[in-house]
Amino acid sequence: MQSVGQSVTRKDGMAKVTGTARYIDDLSFRGLLHGRTIRSTIPRGRILAVRHQLEQRGFVVAGARDVPGRNIVALIEDDQPCLAEHEVRHTAEPILLLAHEDRDVLRAAQVEIDYETATPVLDPLASDVIHKSLRIDKGDVRDAMARAPVIVDGEYRTGHQEHVYIETNGVIAVPEKGGITLYGSLQCPYYVQKALTVLLGLPAEVVRIVQTETGGGFGGKEEYPSVIAGHAAVLALKAGRPVKIVYDRAEDMLATTKRHPSIVRHRTGVDHDGRLLAMEIEIILDGGAYVTLSPVVLSRGAIHAAGPYRCDHVRIDGRTVMTNTPPNGAFRGFGAPQTQFAMEVHMERIAERLGIDPVRLRELNALRPGDTTATGQVMDLDCSALEVLQEAVRRSDYARKRHAYAGTNRGIGVSLFFHGSGFTGSGEVHLASKAALQLTERGVQILVASTEIGQGTRTMHAQIVADTLGIPYESVHTAQPDTAVVPDSGPTVASRTCMVVGRILQRCAEEMRERLGGLSPADYWKAHGPLVIIKQYEKPEDVRWDDAGYTGDAYAAYGWGCDVAEVQMDPDTYEIRPLRITTVQEIGKAIHPSLVAGQIEGGTSQGVGYALIEHVAMRDGAMANAQLTNYIIPTTLDTPQMDVVILEKPSRHGPYGAKGVGEMPIDGPAPAVVNAIRHLALDVREIPALPEHIMEVVCGSG
Amino acid sequence: MRLRLNGAQVEVSAHPMKRLLDVLREECGLYGTKEGCGEGECGACTVLVNGAPVVSCLVPFAHVEGTDVLTIEGLQGQHPLQRAFAEEGGAQCGICTPGMIMAALALGPKPSMRRIRDGLAGNLCRCTGYEAIYRAIRKA
Numbered sequence: 001m002q003s004v005g006q007s008v009t010r011k012d013g014m015a016k017v018t019g020t021a022r023y024i025d026d027l028s029f030r031g032l033l034h035g036r037t038i039r040s041t042i043p044r045g046r047i048l049a050v051r052h053q054l055e056q057r058g059f060v061v062a063g064a065r066d067v068p069g070r071n072i073v074a075l076i077e078d079d080q081p082c083l084a085e086h087e088v089r090h091t092a093e094p095i096l097l098l099a100h101e102d103r104d105v106l107r108a109a110q111v112e113i114d115y116e117t118a119t120p121v122l123d124p125l126a127s128d129v130i131h132k133s134l135r136i137d138k139g140d141v142r143d144a145m146a147r148a149p150v151i152v153d154g155e156y157r158t159g160h161q162e163h164v165y166i167e168t169n170g171v172i173a174v175p176e177k178g179g180i181t182l183y184g185s186l187q188c189p190y191y192v193q194k195a196l197t198v199l200l201g202l203p204a205e206v207v208r209i210v211q212t213e214t215g216g217g218f219g220g221k222e223e224y225p226s227v228i229a230g231h232a233a234v235l236a237l238k239a240g241r242p243v244k245i246v247y248d249r250a251e252d253m254l255a256t257t258k259r260h261p262s263i264v265r266h267r268t269g270v271d272h273d274g275r276l277l278a279m280e281i282e283i284i285l286d287g288g289a290y291v292t293l294s295p296v297v298l299s300r301g302a303i304h305a306a307g308p309y310r311c312d313h314v315r316i317d318g319r320t321v322m323t324n325t326p327p328n329g330a331f332r333g334f335g336a337p338q339t340q341f342a343m344e345v346h347m348e349r350i351a352e353r354l355g356i357d358p359v360r361l362r363e364l365n366a367l368r369p370g371d372t373t374a375t376g377q378v379m380d381l382d383c384s385a386l387e388v389l390q391e392a393v394r395r396s397d398y399a400r401k402r403h404a405y406a407g408t409n410r411g412i413g414v415s416l417f418f419h420g421s422g423f424t425g426s427g428e429v430h431l432a433s434k435a436a437l438q439l440t441e442r443g444v445q446i447l448v449a450s451t452e453i454g455q456g457t458r459t460m461h462a463q464i465v466a467d468t469l470g471i472p473y474e475s476v477h478t479a480q481p482d483t484a485v486v487p488d489s490g491p492t493v494a495s496r497t498c499m500v501v502g503r504i505l506q507r508c509a510e511e512m513r514e515r516l517g518g519l520s521p522a523d524y525w526k527a528h529g530p531l532v533i534i535k536q537y538e539k540p541e542d543v544r545w546d547d548a549g550y551t552g553d554a555y556a557a558y559g560w561g562c563d564v565a566e567v568q569m570d571p572d573t574y575e576i577r578p579l580r581i582t583t584v585q586e587i588g589k590a591i592h593p594s595l596v597a598g599q600i601e602g603g604t605s606q607g608v609g610y611a612l613i614e615h616v617a618m619r620d621g622a623m624a625n626a627q628l629t630n631y632i633i634p635t636t637l638d639t640p641q642m643d644v645v646i647l648e649k650p651s652r653h654g655p656y657g658a659k660g661v662g663e664m665p666i667d668g669p670a671p672a673v674v675n676a677i678r679h680l681a682l683d684v685r686e687i688p689a690l691p692e693h694i695m696e697v698v699c700g701s702g
Numbered sequence: 703m704r705l706r707l708n709g710a711q712v713e714v715s716a717h718p719m720k721r722l723l724d725v726l727r728e729e730c731g732l733y734g735t736k737e738g739c740g741e742g743e744c745g746a747c748t749v750l751v752n753g754a755p756v757v758s759c760l761v762p763f764a765h766v767e768g769t770d771v772l773t774i775e776g777l778q779g780q781h782p783l784q785r786a787f788a789e790e791g792g793a794q795c796g797i798c799t800p801g802m803i804m805a806a807l808a809l810g811p812k813p814s815m816r817r818i819r820d821g822l823a824g825n826l827c828r829c830t831g832y833e834a835i836y837r838a839i840r841k842a
Contacts, residue, residue, distance in 0.1 A: 016796030019734020215797025454795025605831030
């Protein structure tokens with residue numbers, strides 16, 4: 001009967017393996033038009049004229065002046081227009097929208113735009129527009145640094161990363177009932193609803209958002225769907241007909257968000273044994289042309305920048321700056337992969353400098369229960385940095401291989417990392433998420449806005465509810481996320497869907513169990529009729545955060561991970577081949593072990609791609625390799641063998657002790673791989689570590 | 703044009719240069735075959751033509767005249783690979799899954815790990831890291 005802890009068959013499994021699951025491009029509506037976005041071809045300038053004769057030829061055409069409400073993409077700041085009218089800030093910026101019933105005719109349509117070009121800012125270090133800056137301060141860094149016997153400095157860089165969900169962004173907007181219904185491939189229905197109410201000037205009651213089966217997100221369908229949804233909705237309202245926009249791969253890669261490139265500088269004071277005495281960290285993120293989610297990406301990045309280590313004196317300065325490139329945005333890990341890459345490669349360099357074993361250095365400094373993080377958060381009993389490190393080292397036979405590989409073309413490297421579950425700081429309090437349970441004739445239905453994007457939301461939530469109610473897993477169902485039906489459970493992001501939303505659902509189920517008073521759902525239904533229980537997030541009393549000072553409990557709980565990567569260099573081509581990754585991750589409780597393993601394996605593979613092969617080639621502020629032919633992601637031949645170990649130290653904050661798992665797996669692979677490359681005596685401090693970069697390190701850049 | 707589609711003789715009228723992918727989806731109503739890239743790189747649109755896997759986004763409809771075309775719908779949910787993918791977590795977001803299963807089908811029964819890795823190298827999955835897909839194929 002118990003399903004938690006069992007790898008029960010996932011709810012959406014059969015629909016997906018039979019090809020009957022319906023994604024956005026599989027749907028159609030009577031009178032459907034196809035939409036297309038005309039985009040800027042320059043990175044910066046002014047629009048002087050837009051010329052076409054398309055209305056006469058039966059096209060529906062919409063520009064900035066056709067926006068019924070405010071011409072912005074409502075998110076954190078109001079700086080991004082839905083359609084540019086005068087000023088262009090990046091290549092591929094939307095300017096004009098076209099719709100036509102014939103896709104071929106639509107594709108062939110010509111629009112001429114005259115620009116007055118300006119010099120774009122493409123180097124984040126040359127940008128004088130700061131979207132957001134922050135400081136984390138602990139102890140007295142200046143004094144501690146002055147007294148430190150050894151100082152190690154370093155600068156580390158990471159590039160863009162493209163999400164490459166295999167289903168591109170797509171929506172259908174249907175004008176109906178005095179408003180709009182928007183179907184789409186998306187992570188956050190209520191984000192889209194908010195954006196459309198502002199853009200269309202309509203009340204939320206007539207702006208309905210329905211998530212269709214979604215072919216991957218990874219953060220790429222967190223904020224971007226508000227843009228494409230806005231475009232389709234503006235066209236649909238003007239046309240009075242449904243409008244579908246589904247990007248092809250090239251447009252998706254060119255125009256949508258990517259992971260923020262980063263430059264992170266470390267200055268660390270240590271004693272001769274390797275104890276961290278003082279840390280100064282500077283973070284620069286390239287935000288792209290508009291603010292979008294950069295402030296919160298920076299925030300998570302900064303909080304994770306000092307790694308899972310104890311140090312009494314820490315100062316972290318972060319800023320995210322504007323460049324004339326398409327906005328960067330949410331991507332699995334959300335700033336933490338960038339800053340933990342820097343920290344972990346820097347730790348390796350500290351070990352090299354002191355001549356001590358890199359594992360020993362990490363053991364010495366790893367956070368233990370009772371220690372404090374950079375924001376002063378006291379670590380709870382589920383702090384497992386040391387356990388994951390020791391298990392990964394043992395399991396991978398690290399010590400023997402480290403010795404055996406020395407001087408060969410093989411290397412082995414380690415990374416230790418952590419990841420906070422849920423929104424940062426007071427984020428969950430502001431979200432005030434709701435979840436509901438509804439009794440049905442067949443059992444129970446879950447009502448949440450949390451979306452299934454492949455990670456297993458429906459299955460995992462059903463397990464939590466079934467066991468809490470004491471009913472079979474099979475009798476728990478989940479409503480399709482539809483803002484007309486489900487409450488706002490917050491966005492499906494930040495490793496919060498299990499720990500935060502799952503916990504609210506568990507509280508709903510606890511109350512429903514009491515109300516049922518021992519009756520089965522079917523018997524209760526017969527005797528008393530409908531029953532709906534709705535609950536809201538409740539902040540744990542002892543979780544405290546100070547927004548102004550940037551101190552306190554940044555997250556209610558953390559997952560902990562350690563990766564050991566083994567690589568081999570081809571001495572002729574300088575290609576680095578990942579041979580094997582051992583990954584140990586402590587995530588509180590695996591509600592569904594196979595889904596958890598799936599998150600770890602998928603995230604690890606994505607992290608290996610980030611480390612070695614995924615290169616966004618930017619030319620004049622635009623992605624020059626916007627196709628899968630030459631932006632490559634790991635195939636079956638590029639992924640290493642994986643040995644995945646799941647450890648469980650329950651957190652009191654999550655259902656059945658569960659913490660977040662979705663994002664953490666991508667924090668570790670890049671530094672572990674680069675540290676394995678460093679074991680080959682190659683000083684690499686930047687990813688992706690492409691063969692040409694390795695060749696430069698081997699042969700010199702001259 | 704006449705062809706065998708999922709075991710049945712059919713006659714389909716479409717432009718000979720139309721992509722097989724579009725003919726399957728738009729003319730035949732078989733939406734199980736997905737488009738991921740439109741350039742033959744991701745394999746989401748894989749179907750079998752005379753038993754061999756092809757990326758249907760690169761095949762003009764004229765090429766399949768008189769052939770035997772098998773799509774995910776042709777397995778009718780009965781194939782052991784489908785069950786194994788569902789049970790082992792071989793499908794996460796599911797968009798690559800129909801193509802992945804068709805490519806796996808072409809590997810034949812009980813393929814070696816080497817053969818699996820080689821045979822699926824043209825099918826991208828962004829969710830699984832392929833591990834659960836290997837487990838599913840080895841189980842089926």
